[in-house]
Amino acid sequence: MSIVTISSREFNQNISKAKKDAKDNTIIITDRGKPAHVLLSIEQYMRITESEKNLLELLAMPSGADIDFDPPKIDKLFVQPADLK
Secondary structure (H helix, E strand, C coil): CEEEEEEHHHHHHCHHHHHHHCCCEEEEEEECCEEEEEECCHHHHHHHHCCCCCHHHHHHCHHHHHCCCCCCCCCHHHCCCCCCC
């Protein structure tokens, strides 16, 4: 599974393609070049929301060493320089 970024214009012009792509990917929809929405399959959404425990609680468990944690790489759209003014 990977992260795919599309503009809101691309999304509006081909919603069915975005829905099809969301079955295997996380779709980030941008508005004027900035991330505005995320499109997920229902399976991805359910997997994300079904756990009541957060990452810290899971890693604190005695069996926490058995949990695979391989976060996806962050798209450069999310990285912003620090404003030190």
